Amino acid sequence: MVESRRRGTVRVAVLGCGTVGGALVRLLLEDPEGLADRAGVGLELVGVAVADPTRDRPGVPRALLTGDAAQLVADPTVEVVVELIGGLSPARELVEEALTRGKAVVTANKALVASCGPDLAEKAAAAGVDLLYEAAVAGAIPIIRPLRESLAGERVQRVAGIVNGTTNFVLTRMAEAGEPYEAALAEAQRLGYAERDPTADVGGHDAAQKAAILAGLAFRCAVRDQDVSREGIEGLQAADVAAARRLGFEVKLLAVAEMVDGGAVSVRVHPALVPQEHPLAAVRGAFNAVFVEGQACGELMLYGRGAGGAPTASAVLGDLIDAAWNRLSGTAAPAPVLGPARIQPLAELRCPFYLSLEVADRPGVLAAVASVFGRHGVSIRSMEQDGQGDEARLIFLTHSARDGDVQATLAELARLDAVRHIGAAIRVAGVEEAEEPGEADRGANRAGGPRREGPVGGAPRAGDRRRARVGWARGSE
Numbered sequence: 001m002v003e004s005r006r007r008g009t010v011r012v013a014v015l016g017c018g019t020v021g022g023a024l025v026r027l028l029l030e031d032p033e034g035l036a037d038r039a040g041v042g043l044e045l046v047g048v049a050v051a052d053p054t055r056d057r058p059g060v061p062r063a064l065l066t067g068d069a070a071q072l073v074a075d076p077t078v079e080v081v082v083e084l085i086g087g088l089s090p091a092r093e094l095v096e097e098a099l100t101r102g103k104a105v106v107t108a109n110k111a112l113v114a115s116c117g118p119d120l121a122e123k124a125a126a127a128g129v130d131l132l133y134e135a136a137v138a139g140a141i142p143i144i145r146p147l148r149e150s151l152a153g154e155r156v157q158r159v160a161g162i163v164n165g166t167t168n169f170v171l172t173r174m175a176e177a178g179e180p181y182e183a184a185l186a187e188a189q190r191l192g193y194a195e196r197d198p199t200a201d202v203g204g205h206d207a208a209q210k211a212a213i214l215a216g217l218a219f220r221c222a223v224r225d226q227d228v229s230r231e232g233i234e235g236l237q238a239a240d241v242a243a244a245r246r247l248g249f250e251v252k253l254l255a256v257a258e259m260v261d262g263g264a265v266s267v268r269v270h271p272a273l274v275p276q277e278h279p280l281a282a283v284r285g286a287f288n289a290v291f292v293e294g295q296a297c298g299e300l301m302l303y304g305r306g307a308g309g310a311p312t313a314s315a316v317l318g319d320l321i322d323a324a325w326n327r328l329s330g331t332a333a334p335a336p337v338l339g340p341a342r343i344q345p346l347a348e349l350r351c352p353f354y355l356s357l358e359v360a361d362r363p364g365v366l367a368a369v370a371s372v373f374g375r376h377g378v379s380i381r382s383m384e385q386d387g388q389g390d391e392a393r394l395i396f397l398t399h400s401a402r403d404g405d406v407q408a409t410l411a412e413l414a415r416l417d418a419v420r421h422i423g424a425a426i427r428v429a430g431v432e433e434a435e436e437p438g439e440a441d442r443g444a445n446r447a448g449g450p451r452r453e454g455p456v457g458g459a460p461r462a463g464d465r466r467r468a469r470v471g472w473a474r475g476s477e
């Protein structure tokens with residue numbers, strides 16, 4: 001390609017040279033001419049801020065390294081700052097300083113964007129510069145730009161994603177190899193997917209940060225990580241993953257943001273039973289995918305690698321090129337105006353549940369258990385017994401029920417002598433509202449007594465449904 005095809009050259013500073021920063025620096029330095037030709041703009045790396053500038057970093061010239069990130073940000077010749085340190089401090093101060101100085105910022109920092117993204121976006125807008133963070137959600141998968149730009153006019157109804165590779169790897173091993181949770185997690189750590197302290201992954205914190213970012217963009221409102229209801233995958237048993245499979249579902253940790261009745265937003269992270277025929281059920285191992293439902297666009301799914309140095313650096317590089325182009329054109333990417341968010345409390349969510357109970361195997365137990373469901377207005381769709389004697393487990397699928405009522409049911413069940421342990425309570429995705437029982441049906445169940453809807457093993461399967469969809473909201477079709 002010829003130089004004249006390039007718009008110009010932009011000077012770039014990178015803060016942090018770990019997994020992602022190191023991969024980005026390699027992408028910038030390995031073939032700068034080829035990159036400039038592909039991008040249509042030159043990217044000149046003027047400095048890399050690191051914690052320890054005395055340490056050797058293969059492929060990174062010493063002359064570029066500095067231990068003083070603030071000084072690099074303050075360098076008047078730097079036009080775009082790429083923040084890849086992670087965490088809140090000093091990342092936040094450095095990003096704010098860059099924006100205040102009129103520099104564009106690219107970051108992969110989901111913790112930062114989920115906790116103060118709306119404030120940073122205001123600062124960027126005031127300065128007329130870019131704040132881009134494609135890599136903060138689902139790594140290499142383009143999802144931030146599609147939500148911000150391609151779907152800008154769309155009435156998005158729901159975004160549901162598998163946005164944490166570690167937990168999806170663990171759940172896949174539990175489902176396919178029947179491995180216990182602890183063994184699957186140890187394997188994820190051995191392969192380098194999980195953090196050394198994997199609490200942020202398995203506890204759903206990482207996914208909750210991503211859910212907040214997705215919800216804010218999808219519904220154009222300011223959602224922060226503390227607005228997200230969160231449950232992780234700790235304590236999930238392989239027996240429940242196997243039972244869910246027999247019923248036609250895969251267990252996935254989902255990040256969900258959806259518009260519910262009255263314009264409120266439900267935003268949450270929790271394990272969910274996903275019908276096997278839904279595209280999200282086929283996302284295996286450490287892969288990520290985000291499923292979007294909009295009024296005009298219908299259903300979209302974006303799939304790929306959500307973590308790792310090179311895939312994440314690829315998304316950072318795309319943003320960097322965008323920021324460089326905008327810089328040279330004297331413009332910035334469109335930043336959606338965020339209104340206040342009205343968050344639906346989790347207790348008000350309505351969805352079906354999978355419940356498993358370890359119980360005493362004796363006459364009258366089922367009747368006692370079923371009457372608790374009835375008292376709280378939770379309608380049983382199917383029940384099967386797994387094992388006998390001391391091994392007896394009851395597995396229920398409920399009809400769509402208010403989350404708060406299901407939690408009250410579980411609290412009362414836990415107090416029953418016959419219930420030794422609540423094994424699992426997992427929300428079910430993908431039930432058509434048309435399948436809801438009529439009021440008469442519900443009344444019959446409330447009156448008490450088990451409502452067996454099929455023999456053991458004869459529970460309705462996900463595949464019985466006309467169409468598998470990941471959704472819970474009423475009236476959103």
Ligand SMILES: NC(=O)c1ccc[n+]([C@@H]2O[C@H](COP(=O)([O-])OP(=O)(O)OC[C@H]3O[C@@H](n4cnc5c(N)ncnc54)[C@H](O)[C@@H]3O)[C@@H](O)[C@H]2O)c1
Nearest residue numbers: 016018019020049050051069084085086108109307308312
């Ligand atoms: N690793 C992934 O797969 C992945 C995926 C998506 C997003 N991200 C995000 O990318 C960012 C970077 O993640 P990472 O995995 O590369 O982390 P990392 O820990 O490998 O790298 C961060 C680097 O920043 C350095 N650092 C700390 N304080 C510094 C300072 N004051 N000045 C300069 N350098 C400093 C650390 O020494 C470390 O080398 C995080 O926000 C993370 O959430 C990572």
Ligand SMILES: N[C@@H](CCO)C(=O)O
Nearest residue numbers: 163164165166306307
């Ligand atoms: N720990 C995260 C990295 C990407 O944010 C994961 O497992 O997906």
Ligand code: NA
Nearest residue numbers: 134137139141
């Ligand atoms: Na992404």
